[in-house]
Amino acid sequence: MKFSQTFIPTLREVPGDAVIASHRLMFRAGMIRKLANGLFAYLPLGLRSFRKVETIIREEMDAIGSLEIKPTVVVPGELWKESGRWTAMGDALLRVKNRLGADFVISPTAEEAFTSLVRDELNSYRQLPLSLYQINTKYRDEIRPRYGVMRGREFVMKDAYSFHTGDESLDEHYQAQGRAYRKIFKRCGLTVIPVKADSGAMGGSGSEEFMVESEIGDNTLLLCKACDYAANVEKAECKLDYSPRFTVELARGAVSSIPPLEKIDTPEVKTIAELCDFLETGPKNFIKTLIYKAVNVELDISAAPGCASLAKHKPSAAAPEVYDEAFFAVAIRGDLDVNETKLAAVLKASELMLAADSDVERITGAPVGFAGPVGLAAVPIILDNTVTGMNDAVTGALEKDKHYRHAAYGRDFTAWLTADVRTVKAGDRCPVCGGELYEKKGNELGHIFKLGYKYTRALNVNYLDENGKSHIPTMGCYGIGLDRTLASIIEEHHDDAGIIWPVSAAPYHVIIVPIKYQGAVLESCDAIAAELEKAGIEVLLDDRDERAGVKFNDADLMGIPWRIVAGDKNLAAGKVEIKRRGEAEAKLTGITAAAAEIAAAVKAELAASSR
Numbered sequence: 001m002k003f004s005q006t007f008i009p010t011l012r013e014v015p016g017d018a019v020i021a022s023h024r025l026m027f028r029a030g031m032i033r034k035l036a037n038g039l040f041a042y043l044p045l046g047l048r049s050f051r052k053v054e055t056i057i058r059e060e061m062d063a064i065g066s067l068e069i070k071p072t073v074v075v076p077g078e079l080w081k082e083s084g085r086w087t088a089m090g091d092a093l094l095r096v097k098n099r100l101g102a103d104f105v106i107s108p109t110a111e112e113a114f115t116s117l118v119r120d121e122l123n124s125y126r127q128l129p130l131s132l133y134q135i136n137t138k139y140r141d142e143i144r145p146r147y148g149v150m151r152g153r154e155f156v157m158k159d160a161y162s163f164h165t166g167d168e169s170l171d172e173h174y175q176a177q178g179r180a181y182r183k184i185f186k187r188c189g190l191t192v193i194p195v196k197a198d199s200g201a202m203g204g205s206g207s208e209e210f211m212v213e214s215e216i217g218d219n220t221l222l223l224c225k226a227c228d229y230a231a232n233v234e235k236a237e238c239k240l241d242y243s244p245r246f247t248v249e250l251a252r253g254a255v256s257s258i259p260p261l262e263k264i265d266t267p268e269v270k271t272i273a274e275l276c277d278f279l280e281t282g283p284k285n286f287i288k289t290l291i292y293k294a295v296n297v298e299l300d301i302s303a304a305p306g307c308a309s310l311a312k313h314k315p316s317a318a319a320p321e322v323y324d325e326a327f328f329a330v331a332i333r334g335d336l337d338v339n340e341t342k343l344a345a346v347l348k349a350s351e352l353m354l355a356a357d358s359d360v361e362r363i364t365g366a367p368v369g370f371a372g373p374v375g376l377a378a379v380p381i382i383l384d385n386t387v388t389g390m391n392d393a394v395t396g397a398l399e400k401d402k403h404y405r406h407a408a409y410g411r412d413f414t415a416w417l418t419a420d421v422r423t424v425k426a427g428d429r430c431p432v433c434g435g436e437l438y439e440k441k442g443n444e445l446g447h448i449f450k451l452g453y454k455y456t457r458a459l460n461v462n463y464l465d466e467n468g469k470s471h472i473p474t475m476g477c478y479g480i481g482l483d484r485t486l487a488s489i490i491e492e493h494h495d496d497a498g499i500i501w502p503v504s505a506a507p508y509h510v511i512i513v514p515i516k517y518q519g520a521v522l523e524s525c526d527a528i529a530a531e532l533e534k535a536g537i538e539v540l541l542d543d544r545d546e547r548a549g550v551k552f553n554d555a556d557l558m559g560i561p562w563r564i565v566a567g568d569k570n571l572a573a574g575k576v577e578i579k580r581r582g583e584a585e586a587k588l589t590g591i592t593a594a595a596a597e598i599a600a601a602v603k604a605e606l607a608a609s610s611r
């Protein structure tokens, strides 16, 4: 391809809103243009790289037996109402009406569409397992689109959905998807960190996210210094840092060593820090109690305090009942924070928020700041596991300006439920090996997920087993964002001058830069280009009438892996200059050897990345 015949509007200046390298470089290299906030058009150069990523993903999906289909992007709102996500998805869901007033959504993801498709076709267990995928446009009305195509409103996702007769079959495909993802990212030249991820609210039983380390990443990852444990903070666990000795003592009735519960005056002390000063103790001896409101609680709380008369609904005939809204008290050691995603997973709630002050006052009978588990009867109490290790604690006494001290778990208070809801932090101990955990910021490129029965049940999908008995299939879903993957490749592979594409995602493999595209130089360049193209190598020939410096800068900016420079002087000696982008030195090579050498190098790099 000749530069003059394509459309690559490179730029020297950087758009004002571009704060990350990939955004700046995709814009400057003429790969993308912005239409509106979160909406980007890919120009020819950008689309070529995009297609490379798409092909890699397609090949790896095909290789594990997932079948590509092409469903629609506009989907009937009815399906989303059936699954309950018409409302649960909130404002990220773009809803539209057609001329007859019927509701539609612009797909932000496609569990509903695929599940309904399978529902209509599935009869027998013989049709399972079935894995289908699409590579298709998604729209999410993100509150704050940013970082270019990293977080757009419209983007392309590969999303696969699989259907199975049981856990074993689901696990098998889930593992195959995980292996395919690792291969995809390797082929793209990306260093990804697979982490354990939250699967709670969706009702799933396993989930892994593929992260790239990134300063702008909005995920916190916890990694072990000693083993390969890695988890999103939304899922991360750690070893409990208390000795369970006292619980054993309590069980044996050996409570005499613990002083009796004592109510104390704590005038004008509200924060934990003030209280610790006042009582000359540390936050580790304090039980912090927070009142939460949870929405769409799937956990059975009918026997819990205060829950008998809560409003419930059934999303579908086959689905379990869901409590519309319920309040909970969550108690945790004073030096720790509650992780709301972990808590939501425990409650199987779709949404979670701190209760309003007025609700806290109603539930605890005291102003905000004096909640505690001792004597709290209005709502179910969830104790973080750390609290079950506290036998001489300070906590709110459900009365203004009063606290308890010497509060002991098992003696002065118990729980409706104990669970791990703490936010794990750097320095905590690995749950697997006890090693030290550290933190990284990550950006999510892909997510694989055992969904279980959530959608197949809500949408009433059934199949008959070999005895003619009806069952609901279990399901998995597997997504990768193409735009974000592409931008992440640039994040990992660039320098001050521009992009440094791995061959696998490069828009062209080789750029030929004639110092002046005329006469003998023109002829040689055309001949080399023809030679390379014959070998299956993708060539961009910079035939523009520009200064050599401008062409070199653009070649660096576009990041094309191999550059051939042809000028009169070298050609006279039968040579051209070849250089791998990212390497400092060019080398002189014979005209005929250049094409062969580069073709071999390109093929070797492609082979190595897909091994």
Ligand code: ATP
Pocket: 109, 140, 142, 149, 150, 151, 152, 153, 154, 155, 157, 444, 445, 446, 447, 479, 480, 481, 482, 483, 484, 485
């Ligand atoms: P995030 O937490 O970053 O919003 P998500 O959890 O909403 O991501 P999924 O629903 O799992 O993402 O979607 C699968 C993939 O789609 C993501 O891993 C990401 O690569 C991509 N993706 C999601 N939202 C966007 C977006 N707004 N712009 C570009 N890609 C996106």
Ligand code: MG
Pocket: none
């Ligand atoms: Mg999102």
